[in-house]
Amino acid sequence: MKSKEKTINRTLSVAPMLDWTDRHYRYFARLMSSETLLYTEMVTTGAIIHGKGDYLAYNVEEHPLALQLGGSDPAALAICTKKAFERGYDEVNLNIGCPSDRVQSGQFGACLMADPKLVAECVSQMKQVADIPVTVKTRIGIDEQDSYAFLTEFVDTVKDAGCDTFIIHARKAWLNGLSPKENREIPPLDYSRVHQLKQDYPQLNMSINGGIKTLEDAKLQLDKVDGVMIGREAYQNPYLLAEVDQKLCGLDKPVLSRDHILEMLLPYIEQHVQQGGRLNHITRHIIGLYQGEMGSRVWRRYLSENAHKAGAGVDVILKAREQMDRIT
Known part of the structure; x- marks a missing residue:
């Protein structure tokens, strides 16, 4: 082998x-x-x-x-x-x-x-x-x-x-x-x-x-x-x-935007929730995705206050991202 x-x-x-x-x-x-x-x-x-x-x-x-x-x-x-x-x-x-x-x-x-x-x-x-x-x-x-x-x-x-x-x-x-x-x-x-x-x-x-x-x-x-x-x-x-x-690795490929990465993650989150998992099991890991960006504090706060609630789903993430746009 x-x-x-x-x-x-x-x-x-x-x-x-x-x-x-x-x-x-x-x-x-x-x-x-x-x-x-x-x-x-x-x-x-x-x-x-x-x-x-x-x-x-x-x-x-x-x-x-x-x-x-x-x-x-x-x-x-x-x-x-x-x-x-x-x-x-x-x-x-x-x-x-x-x-x-x-x-x-x-x-x-x-x-x-x-x-x-x-x-x-x-x-x-x-x-x-x-x-x-x-x-x-x-x-x-x-x-x-x-x-x-x-x-x-x-x-x-x-x-x-x-x-x-x-x-x-x-x-x-x-x-x-x-x-x-x-x-x-x-x-x-x-x-x-x-x-x-x-x-x-x-x-x-x-x-x-x-x-x-x-x-x-x-x-x-x-x-x-x-x-x-x-x-x-x-x-x-x-x-x-x-x-x-x-x-660091010399690959010739585009750098993905934060929003693109979030979009790619959404189906995974949706599947997790559909299978009975809690939203905050995943959102706790993406709290820092927008660190340093305008509105990042709003993003963190909204997820922290809402992702742990019973029945919370992908809509919470979309709402958090939408609230960021409102202040930019």
Whole structure:
């Protein structure tokens, strides 16, 4: 079976974000960019193996799509990786970056940086069951263990298990004393450490994550690393993705307008509502579509006040857009 490794464009990706990068957001994001690599929210192995819901559900339009797993039991991670492979995911990513208490209590996330041999065993078993890339997303360090030597020891151990793609959040994580939100903001960014890592491991694919907010910033990073992962900015200002294919990936195609993207999304929203879904399950992801545009505040307010109501449908979105025009 031929590996899919070569088919994934890693120039730009959207970070896995809990409660944010669900399948509705990913469908919306894919309308704007065909090339951006999309990640699921982190899903725990326990949820997939023992949960009652289908935690691997996605829309076929979302490809290329990576599943991010949280866990530390190699056998359980292998089971979930095999399931993801069978369901058609393009990549499985192991979370070694999340610092939340809930994650630590389950012995996965950033605390696993302290046990690179266990991470290597996880990667090894995951790779044995699926012919798709198994990648690792990690920090540059944890607590007082934040030297470059600590980081390279981690990378050396995990690469020897067969991982050739790393996404590095250019901040260390404090496992005690900071909330997950604070861990995304307080530890200082150290891009140079990630750049050095790429220099020292030219054979590995290295993406950088943390604090990157514009495609111009991404372009500068791409001079030093293989890929850029954008998080909150791609969610709060999603129209950022509309120029990725042209500006970063060199595709010759028109940039879609915000209104065109919204128009393309409406049939998906209509189907969701007809199947019993709530309108605000999707509208919460498109609140930022008109960020920076005249009337964007009206758009946000109208959706926030009306999309959650029982029976709300596409007409709410059309009304919100119409109200924007009234003040322009």
